[in-house]
Amino acid sequence: MKIAILGGDGFVGWPTSLHLSQLGHDVHIIDNLSRRWIDTELGVQSLTPMDSIQERTRIWHEETGRRIHFHLIDIARDYDVLKNWLTENQPDAIVHFAEQRAAPYSMKSDRHKNYTVNNNVNATHNLLNALVETDTDAHLIHLGTMGVYGYSTVGAAIPEGYLPVGIETMDGATATQEILYPANPGSIYHMTKCLDQLLFQFYAKNDGLRITDLHQGIVWGTHTDQTRRHPQLINRFDYDGDYGTVLNRFLIQAAIGYPLTVHGTGGQTRAFIHIQDSVRCIELALKSAPERGDKVKIFNQMTETHRVRDLAEIVARIADAKIAYLPNPRKEAAENDLVVKNDQFLQLGLNPITLEEGLLEEVVDVAKKFAYRVDRSRIPAASAWTKDIKPTLNTDPEGKALKSAS
Amino acid sequence: MKIAILGGDGFVGWPTSLHLSQLGHDVHIIDNLSRRWIDTELGVQSLTPMDSIQERTRIWHEETGRRIHFHLIDIARDYDVLKNWLTENQPDAIVHFAEQRAAPYSMKSDRHKNYTVNNNVNATHNLLNALVETDTDAHLIHLGTMGVYGYSTVGAAIPEGYLPVGIETMDGATATQEILYPANPGSIYHMTKCLDQLLFQFYAKNDGLRITDLHQGIVWGTHTDQTRRHPQLINRFDYDGDYGTVLNRFLIQAAIGYPLTVHGTGGQTRAFIHIQDSVRCIELALKSAPERGDKVKIFNQMTETHRVRDLAEIVARIADAKIAYLPNPRKEAAENDLVVKNDQFLQLGLNPITLEEGLLEEVVDVAKKFAYRVDRSRIPAASAWTKDIKPTLNTDPEGKALKSAS
Ligand SMILES: NC(=O)c1ccc[n+]([C@@H]2O[C@H](COP(=O)([O-])OP(=O)(O)OC[C@H]3O[C@@H](n4cnc5c(N)ncnc54)[C@H](O)[C@@H]3O)[C@@H](O)[C@H]2O)c1
Ligand SMILES: NC(=O)c1ccc[n+]([C@@H]2O[C@H](COP(=O)([O-])OP(=O)(O)OC[C@H]3O[C@@H](n4cnc5c(N)ncnc54)[C@H](O)[C@@H]3O)[C@@H](O)[C@H]2O)c1
Numbered sequence: 001m002k003i004a005i006l007g008g009d010g011f012v013g014w015p016t017s018l019h020l021s022q023l024g025h026d027v028h029i030i031d032n033l034s035r036r037w038i039d040t041e042l043g044v045q046s047l048t049p050m051d052s053i054q055e056r057t058r059i060w061h062e063e064t065g066r067r068i069h070f071h072l073i074d075i076a077r078d079y080d081v082l083k084n085w086l087t088e089n090q091p092d093a094i095v096h097f098a099e100q101r102a103a104p105y106s107m108k109s110d111r112h113k114n115y116t117v118n119n120n121v122n123a124t125h126n127l128l129n130a131l132v133e134t135d136t137d138a139h140l141i142h143l144g145t146m147g148v149y150g151y152s153t154v155g156a157a158i159p160e161g162y163l164p165v166g167i168e169t170m171d172g173a174t175a176t177q178e179i180l181y182p183a184n185p186g187s188i189y190h191m192t193k194c195l196d197q198l199l200f201q202f203y204a205k206n207d208g209l210r211i212t213d214l215h216q217g218i219v220w221g222t223h224t225d226q227t228r229r230h231p232q233l234i235n236r237f238d239y240d241g242d243y244g245t246v247l248n249r250f251l252i253q254a255a256i257g258y259p260l261t262v263h264g265t266g267g268q269t270r271a272f273i274h275i276q277d278s279v280r281c282i283e284l285a286l287k288s289a290p291e292r293g294d295k296v297k298i299f300n301q302m303t304e305t306h307r308v309r310d311l312a313e314i315v316a317r318i319a320d321a322k323i324a325y326l327p328n329p330r331k332e333a334a335e336n337d338l339v340v341k342n343d344q345f346l347q348l349g350l351n352p353i354t355l356e357e358g359l360l361e362e363v364v365d366v367a368k369k370f371a372y373r374v375d376r377s378r379i380p381a382a383s384a385w386t387k388d389i390k391p392t393l394n395t396d397p398e399g400k401a402l403k404s405a406s
Numbered sequence: 407m408k409i410a411i412l413g414g415d416g417f418v419g420w421p422t423s424l425h426l427s428q429l430g431h432d433v434h435i436i437d438n439l440s441r442r443w444i445d446t447e448l449g450v451q452s453l454t455p456m457d458s459i460q461e462r463t464r465i466w467h468e469e470t471g472r473r474i475h476f477h478l479i480d481i482a483r484d485y486d487v488l489k490n491w492l493t494e495n496q497p498d499a500i501v502h503f504a505e506q507r508a509a510p511y512s513m514k515s516d517r518h519k520n521y522t523v524n525n526n527v528n529a530t531h532n533l534l535n536a537l538v539e540t541d542t543d544a545h546l547i548h549l550g551t552m553g554v555y556g557y558s559t560v561g562a563a564i565p566e567g568y569l570p571v572g573i574e575t576m577d578g579a580t581a582t583q584e585i586l587y588p589a590n591p592g593s594i595y596h597m598t599k600c601l602d603q604l605l606f607q608f609y610a611k612n613d614g615l616r617i618t619d620l621h622q623g624i625v626w627g628t629h630t631d632q633t634r635r636h637p638q639l640i641n642r643f644d645y646d647g648d649y650g651t652v653l654n655r656f657l658i659q660a661a662i663g664y665p666l667t668v669h670g671t672g673g674q675t676r677a678f679i680h681i682q683d684s685v686r687c688i689e690l691a692l693k694s695a696p697e698r699g700d701k702v703k704i705f706n707q708m709t710e711t712h713r714v715r716d717l718a719e720i721v722a723r724i725a726d727a728k729i730a731y732l733p734n735p736r737k738e739a740a741e742n743d744l745v746v747k748n749d750q751f752l753q754l755g756l757n758p759i760t761l762e763e764g765l766l767e768e769v770v771d772v773a774k775k776f777a778y779r780v781d782r783s784r785i786p787a788a789s790a791w792t793k794d795i796k797p798t799l800n801t802d803p804e805g806k807a808l809k810s811a812s
Contacts, residue, residue, distance in 0.1 A: 079520060110539040114485060117531050121601075125523050132793065133516040155575045165571040165588075169561045170745060182571075182585035183604055191608050195527075195601045198589055202597050206737055207792055331612055339576060386613055387538070 001286070002026045002089065004138075006075055006127070007097030008068075009053045010035055011236050012143065012219055012278055016095060018226035018233065019279040020286075021066050028089065029053065030082075031098065032074035034119070038105070044243075044378050046236035047252065047370045048222065059232045076122035079130065086134040093139045093286055094131075098123050099192065103147070104329075104383040105242040106189035113188045120192035121199075128203040139289040141212045141282060142200065144193045146271045146302060146340065148215060150184025157339040161215065161298025186332055187385070200296045208292040212285050216278065217271030217302030217340075220247045221358055222366045224276045235275065237366060240378040246270065246308055247315070249379065254319035255367035256374050264328035266309025267335030271302035274353040284348040300342045303352035314355065319363045331385040407692070408432045408495065410544075412481055412533070413503030414474075415459045416441055417642050418549065418625055418684055422501060424632035424639065425685040426692075427472050434495065435459065436488075437504065438480035440525070444511070450649070450784050452642035453658065453776045454628065465638045482528035485536065492540045499692055500537075502548045504529050505598065509553070510735075510789040511648040512595035519594045526598035527605075534609040545695040547618045547688060548606065550599045552677045552708060552746065554621060556590025563745040567621065567704025592738055593791070606702045614698040618691050622684065623677030623708030623746075626653045627764055628772045630682045641681065643772060646784040652676065652714055653721070655785065660725035661773035662780050670734030672715025673741030677708035680759040690754040706748045709758035720761065725769045737791040 003020055007013045008029030021027040031053065039045055051059075057068045075082050075098050099120040100106065106116040124142070131138065149158050163181045166174040180201065183194035196213075203209045227233045238244045239252040250260045273281075281301045290297045306314075312323045328334070409426055413419045414435030427433040437459065445451055457465075463474045481488050481504050505526040506512065512522040530548070537544065555564050569587045572580040586607065589600035602619075609615045633639045644650045645658040656666045679687075687707045696703045712720075718729045734740070 079516075083516075110485075110489075110535045113535050114528075114532065117527065121523065121527055122520075126520065129516045129519050135793070155577070156573045156581065157576055163571075163573070165569075167562045167569070170563055171561070175562065177588070179588035182583070182588075183607075185604070185608055188608070191604060194604050198591070198597060198600050198604075201589075202591055202594070387541070 001092040002028070003286075004028045004030055004089070004091040004094045005097065006030045006094060006123075007099070009033060010097055010101075011238065012275065013095075013097040014056070015224040015227055015235055015275055016097070016279045016282050017068055018060060019224060019283065021060065021068050022064065022226055023283065028069045028071060028091065029057070030071045030073045030075065030085070032072065034074070034100070042240060042242060044238075044240040044375070047239055047373055048234045048237045048366065049370075049373070050234065050236050051232050056233060059230050063229050063233070075126055076119045079126045082126055083130045083134055086130055086136045090136055091138050093141065093289075094127070095282060096124070096127060096140060096142045101189065102243045103187035103189040106187055106192075107383040107385055108242070116188050117192055120189075121195055124196045124199055128199055128209065131209055132203065132207045137210070137292070139210045139212065139286065141214065141285050142196065144196065144213045144215045145190060146215050146217050146300065147186060147190035148183055148193050148197060149181055150186055150190075155337055157341055158300065159341050160300050160344055161213065161296070186330065197296075204294070204296045210290045210292055210294065212290065212297040212299065214281065214285060214299050214301040217273045217305075218245045218247065219275050219278050220245065220272055220355070221275040221353070221362060223361070224279055237370070239374070241380055242383065247272070247311060250312055250315040251319070251362055251367040252371075252374055253379065254315055254321035254363065255371040256376065257321070258376070258379065259322040259324040260312045260316055261380070262309055262312050262323055262325050263330070264325075265334050266312060266325065267307055268332065269305050269307050269336055269338035271300075271305045271338060271340050272355065273302045274358055277303055277350060277352050280350060281345055284345060284350060288348060299344050300340050301345065302340055302342055303350070304354060305338050305340060306355070311355075314359065315363075318359055319367075329384045329389055331389065407498040408434070409692075410434045410436055410495070410497045410500045411503065412436045412500065412529075413505070414476075415439060416503055416507075417644065418681065419501075419503040420462070421630040421633055421641055421681055422503075422685045422688050423474055424466060425630060425689065427466065427474050428470065428632055429689065434475045434477060434497065435463070436477045436479045436481065436491070438478065440480070440506070448646060448648060450644075450646040450781070451779075453645055453779055454640045454643045454772065455776075455779070456640065456642050457638050462639060465636050469635050469639070481532055482525045485532045488532055489536045489540055492536055492542045496542055497544050499545045499547065499695075500533070501688060502530070502533060502546060507595065508649045509593035509595040512593055512598075513789040513791055514648070522594050523598060526595075527601055530602045530605055534605055534615065537615055538609065538613045543616070543698070545616045545618065545692065547620065547691050548602065550602060550619045550621045551596060552621050552623045552706065553592060553596035554589055554599050554603060555587055556592055556596075561743055563747055564706065565747050566706050566750055567619065567702070592736065603702075610700070610702045616696045616698055616700065618696065618703045618705065620687065620691060620705050620707040623679045623711075624651045624653065625681050625684050626651065626678055626761070627681040627759070627768060629767070630685055643776070645780070647786055648789065653678070653717060656718055656721040657725070657768055657773040658777075658780055659785060660721055660727035660769065661777040662782065663727070664782070664785065665728040665730040666718045666722055667786070668715055668718050668729055668731050669736070670731075671740050672718060672731065673713055674738065675711050675713050675742055675744035677706075677711045677744060677746050678761065679708045680764055683709055683756060683758050686756060687751055690751060690756060694754060705750050706746050707751065708746055708748055709756070710760060711744045711746060712761070720765065721769075724765055725773075735790045735795055737795065
C-alpha cells in the first residue's frame with residue numbers, strides 16, 4: 001500500500017513510519033516540522049538526541065534498503081500543495097498525526113489558543129476537503145484522544161465512540177439513536193479533537209469518505225523494534241512542562257534525583273498505551289478499513305488506566321525516588337474514575353505491553369542514560385488554565401524559585 | 407447599554423442595530439462588509455436598493471438624532487484589532503451575527519468550503535479568546551441555526567438545546583446527564599454552527615463567559631418598525647440561488663410570473679420567524695442574561711414550521727402563481743417532520759407575527775414593488791451537495807437552459 005503519514009516526523013508518527021515501511025508499505029511522510037520549531041520557540045529539546053528527518057530517513061535506507069519519502073508541506077496552510085500531492089500520489093491510506101498536540105501549550109496564551117485552533121481545524125478540514133476534491137479514495141486514520149470524552153464523572157465505562165441514547169418521541173414512545181459520545185473537552189487542544197470528530201462525521205455522511213478515528217490514551221515508551229536498529233533512528237522524548245506527559249516527567253525527575261511532582265491529589269485517572277502497541281494498533285486499523293458509506297469507525301486506543309499518584313508510586317519504587325504534592329494548574333476534578341472499553345483492538349489481536357513490564361527499560365535505557373542532557377529549568381509545569389489560577393508553579397517543592405519555563 | 411453588533415451590516419444585523427438604537431442603547435456595528443463583497447463575487451444584488459452602511463447610519467441619525475457607530479473590522483482575521491477595540495470600549499453586550507451564513511454558498515466549491523470553515527470558526531474563536539484576554543465581562547449573544555439539530559428523524563420534539571440522556575453506570579444503575587442535543591449538520595455552513603456550540607460550551611465552562619446561543623429558524627420579511635422610517639433604511643432582500651431563502655425565492659418567482667420551484671417532494675419541514683420577531687427576540691435575550699458560571703443559555707428562535715410544498719401553496723394562493731417540482735440538489739431526507747419547542751421566548755413575552763398575516767405585505771410592498779430589479783438568471787439553485795449530485799438545475803421547469811448562476 002502507498003501510505004501518507006501526516007506528522008510523520010513526530011513522536012508517534014516517526015515509529016509508525018518505520019513500522020509500516022518495515023512491513024513493506026510505500027511510506028511518504030508529510031510534515032511541516034512545526035514541532036521542531038516549537039522546540040526552538042520554547043527553548044527545549046528532546047532528551048534523546050534527535051537527528052533531522054532527512055538524516056533519519058537516510059539511515060533507515062542504509063540499514064534496511066527501504067526508502068521513506070519526506071515532503072515538507074504545511075497541511076493547515078498549503079491547501080493547494082496538499083491537493084496537488086494527493087492528485088499525483090493517490091495514496092491508499094493516510095494516517096493523520098499532524099496537529100498541535102499539547103494541552104498545556106494550547107493554554108499558554110491567547111496566541112497559542114488561536115494557533116492550536118487554526119492549525120488543527122484547518123489541518124483536518126483541508127485534508128477532508130482535498131480528499132473529496134481530488135477523488136482520492138484513501139482510508140483516513142486520524143489520531144484523536146481519550147480527552148474528547150472529558151473523563152465522564154457519572155461512573156460509566158467509556159464506550160468506543162458512540163453512545164445509544166433513548167429519545168422520547170411525540171407519541172410517548174422511546175426511540176433509540178446512536179450518537180457520538182457527548183464531548184466535554186478539558187483544554188483548547190482537546191476541544192480541537194472534538195471539532196475534528198464533527199468534521200469526520202459530516203464528511204463520512206455527505207461524501208462517503210472512509211474514516212477511522214483512534215481515541216488514544218497517553219503514549220509512553222521510547223523504543224520500538226525499528227528505532228532500536230540504529231542510535232540515530234531513536235525517537236523523541238519530551239519532558240518539558242508543555243509536551244512532557246506525566247510519566248515522562250516522573251522518569252526524568254527520578255533520573256536526576258528530583259522529587260516526583262504530583263499536581264493536586266494525584267487522583268486523576270489517565271489511560272495509557274506503549275508506543276510499540278500504538279504503532280501496532282495503526283497496523284491493525286489499516287487492515288480493518290470501513291466501507292464507503294459507513295459511519296466513522298472509532299476505536300479506543302489504550303491498554304491500561306492508572307491514577308497519577310499510583311503512577312508516581314510505581315516510578316518511585318522502580319527508580320527509588322520521592323513524591324511531592326503541588327497545586328493543580330488545570331481546571332479539572334481532583335479525583336476521577338476512568339474505565340475504558342478497548343475490546344475492538346483486543347479482538348483484532350493486540351497483546352499489550354504493560355507498564356510493569358516496560359517501565360524498567362525506560363528508567364535505565366532512556367532516562368538514566370540521557371540524564372546528562374536534562375535541563376532542570378524545564379521540569380515545572382508552566383501554563384495555567386484560567387486567569388484565576390496562578391501560573392506560579394515555577395518553584396520546586398521546597399519553594400525555591402526555578403528559572404521561568406516560558 | 408453599550409452593545410457591539412458584529413455583522414451589523416447584514417440582513418438580521420441591520421434591523422437589530424436600529425431596534426436597539428431606538429431603545430436607547432449605544433450601538434456599535436462591527437462588520438468587514440464581506441457580504442457585500444460576496445454580492446460582487448456572485449454578481450448578484452439585493453432586490454431592495456441598499457445603501458452603504460455609512461449612508462444608512464447617517465440617515466438614521468438624521469431621522470432620529472441617534473448615532474450608530476460603524477467599525478470596519480474583520481473579526482476572523484484581525485484578532486489584535488478586535489482585542490484593542492474590546493479593551494478600549496468594554497461593551498456590556500455583544501450580538502454576534504458575523505459569519506458566512508448560506509448553506510449553498512458553503513457547498514459551492516472546495517474554496518468556499520474552506521472559506522466558510524475558516525471565517526466562521528475563527529470569527530467565533532477570536533471573539534471568545536479576546537473576551538477572556540481583555541477581561542471583558544460582556545453578555546455574548548450568538549446567532550446559531552435550527553440546522554444544528556439536523557432535523558431529527560426520530561419524531562421527537564426538538565428541545566431548546568439540551569437533551570437529558572440516561573447513561574448506564576458500571577454498577578448497573580442509570581445516571582442522567584444533560585448533553586448538547588446531538589449534532590447532525592446538513593452542510594458545511596451548518597457544521598460550523600455545531601463547531602461554534604462546542605467553543606461556547608468550553609469557554610463558558612473554563613472561563614465563566616456569559617453566553618446565549620439562539621438557534622434561529624429561517625428569517626422572513628423585510629420591514630421592521632425602524633426600516634420603514636425612511637426608504638434608504640430599507641433592509642436587504644436576497645433571492646439568488648445561494649443566499650435567497652426558500653420563501654424569498656417563491657416570492658420573487660411569483661412576482662415575475664415564474665412557477666414556484668420546489669426541490670424534491672417539498673416534504674422538507676422548515677422553521678420560520680419574521681424579522682420583526684427576530685429583533686424582538688434579541689431584545690428579550692439581552693434582558694435575560696446568564697450569570698458567570700452558568701452553562702450556555704440556548705433558545706430556539708422560531709415561531710412556526712411549514713413544509714416547503716405548503717409554503718409554496720400559500721404563496722401561490724396569495725400571489726396567484728403555479729408550482730413546479732425539480733430534483734433536489736441537497737443530500738437530505740425527502741420528507742421530515744419538525745416540531746420545535748420555543749417556550750422560553752413565548753414566556754418572555756414574544757407575540758409572533760404569522761406567515762398568514764405578514765405575507766401579503768411581502769408580496770405587494772417588496773416583491774411586486776421591486777420586481778423590475780429582478781435578475782432572472784439568478785433564480786435557479788446552483789450548488790450541488792456532493793460530486794454524485796449533478797449541479798444541473800440551471801434549467802427552468804420546461805427544460806430550457808437558463809444563464810448559469812455561478
Ligand atoms: N503523544 C501522545 O501521548 C498522544 C496521545 C493521544 C493522542 N495523540 C495524538 O497523536 C498525534 C501525534 O502525536 P505526537 O505525540 O506524535 O505529536 P508530535 O507533536 O510529536 O507530532 C506531530 C507532528 O505533526 C506535525 N504537524 C503539526 N501541524 C502540522 C501541519 N499543519 N502540517 C504538517 N505537519 C504538522 C509536527 O511537526 C509533528 O512532527 C497527535 O494528533 C496527537 O494529538 C498523541
Ligand atoms: N437569515 C436567516 O434566515 C438566518 C437563519 C438562521 C440563522 N441566521 C444567522 O444569523 C446571522 C446573521 O444572518 P444574516 O442573514 O443577517 O446574514 P448576512 O450575511 O446578511 O449578515 C452577516 C454579516 O456578517 C458580516 N461578516 C461575516 N463575516 C465577518 C467577519 N469575519 N468579520 C466581520 N463581519 C463579518 C457580513 O459582512 C454581513 O454583514 C448569521 O450568523 C446566520 O447564520 C440567519
